[in-house]
Amino acid sequence: MCDTPEPGKLLHVPARRRALFTALGVGAGIGVLGLPSPALAAVAGWSNPTRGTLTSGYKSPSRPGHLGWDVANSQGTPIYATADGTVRDVKTNSYPGDTTSGPLAGRTGNSVHINHADSYFSYYGHLHRVLVSAGQRISCGQLIGLMGNTGNSTGPHLHFEIHRPRLTSLDPRVFLANRGITLGSTAPVGSTGYPSVSQGASGWVPRVIQYLVRARGISVVVDGIYGPGCTASVRSFQSSRGLYADGMVGPITWTALVLPLREGNSGDLVRGLQTALNARGASLLVDGGFGSVTASAVRAFQSRNGLVADGLVGPVTWSVLI
Ligand SMILES: [Zn+2]
Known part of the structure; x- marks a missing residue:
């Protein structure tokens, strides 16, 4: 195995947390090296580069x-x-x-x-x-x-x-x-295609998370920066759903955060969707309105990725989008 973290980068993962990850089946990489995967917690924002x-x-x-x-x-x-x-x-x-x-x-x-x-x-x-x-x-x-x-x-x-x-x-x-991601994965529902995101990350993925958290009535600043405030808000969301409140968004928290969307919906969930579509090549106004323009961007994304191009954003489309 070449994926040995530098000694200085090792991060202690409490046994309780390891046990929980294992119980939830989170992080396919845990155990690959015969030791808990410190990188899963230490490195934010990696994702699957392609499907095949x-x-x-x-x-x-x-x-x-x-x-x-x-x-x-x-x-x-x-x-x-x-x-x-x-x-x-x-x-x-x-x-x-x-x-x-x-x-x-x-x-x-x-x-x-x-x-x-x-x-x-x-x-x-x-x-x-x-x-x-x-x-x-x-x-x-x-x-x-x-x-x-x-x-x-x-x-x-x-x-x-x-x-x-x-x-x-x-x-x-x-x-x-080791970061919970399956290279080339085409597995849709509940797949590990969702990136594991935690404090320190920035960019469009944290921004989508912030919109999705805010859509659940939890206050959070939407600035694309996964700082201490964002971590606290994610913890609130996790607690409200009975999830382990570690403040990290991994596959299980992603699955709890996304909800089905279709034309006619509006609000922060749609803003999250529009932000993700823009990161994937669309150029939508992030206005929170799921109109015909957003619907056609969804269909274009679906057809580019071998999905049924029905314009409906269900768990499969969300998992490929993120
Ligand atoms: Zn090659």
């Missing part, structure tokens, strides 16, 4: 030099940033043997390299189209490109890597599993 079938693994026996996972799906499948960060490098029109830019340029075709906090970076290869540019600030879960077959590739797939320089490359599937 895992076809080739990290340092697989037949490809020991393969430092990522391949996730196959149809050309044009959305590719999302795995965490907040800044685009370091975008490589387009690269050709086999070209190593002038980026660690895998050429072989991985159109590619994106994103730097994250704490020296992590992620790498996305073989894209059909790149939708971001170098220097651009990126939010966790933001649409950054479309799956493709460029570079040394025999079919549309994402080549996905996570690194932490001066340590080693990481197994991205294990890395995400």
Whole structure:
């Protein structure tokens, strides 16, 4: 296993909390390393970069030099940033043997390299189209490109890597599993596709959480910053629902927060929906009104993601959206 946290990053997780996570089945990664997953609590805001079938693994026996996972799906499948960060490098029109830019340029075709906090970076290869540019600030879960077959590739797939320089490359599937996320997951209801979000996170995902919490009548400032105030409000929501009040939004809290929406609805839940749709490529006014424009943005999102394009936002659409 390469996904060993730095000693300094280890965070004590009380036994009671570990037991509860295990009882709830939260965090597929717990136990993978034979120890509680401190990263689950310590790192906020990671998400599944795309959906599809895992076809080739990290340092697989037949490809020991393969430092990522391949996730196959149809050309044009959305590719999302795995965490907040800044685009370091975008490589387009690269050709086999070209190593002038980026660690895998050429072989991985159109590619994106994103730097994250704490020296992590992620790498996305073989894209059909790149939708971001170098220097651009990126939010966790933001649409950054479309799956493709460029570079040394025999079919549309994402080549996905996570690194932490001066340590080693990481197994991205294990890395995400330790954060409760299933790489490539197409599992809809109650899936672990929801990111685990906790204090310190910022961006559109915390903003959606704030709208959803406020929609339940709990006061919270909607500023996209998951600070102590936001944590307290999430705790209030969790207590009101009989959930373990740890102030973190993981898969179980997400499932409790989202409610079905359809055209004609209004209010903060709709503002949360519109915020998420905008992060996924729409350009809606966040006005809390679920009218025909929002409905068509929902249908466009559903059809891009292989869902039934009925314009209804149920648990499946919510889980893919977040
Ligand atoms: Zn690959």
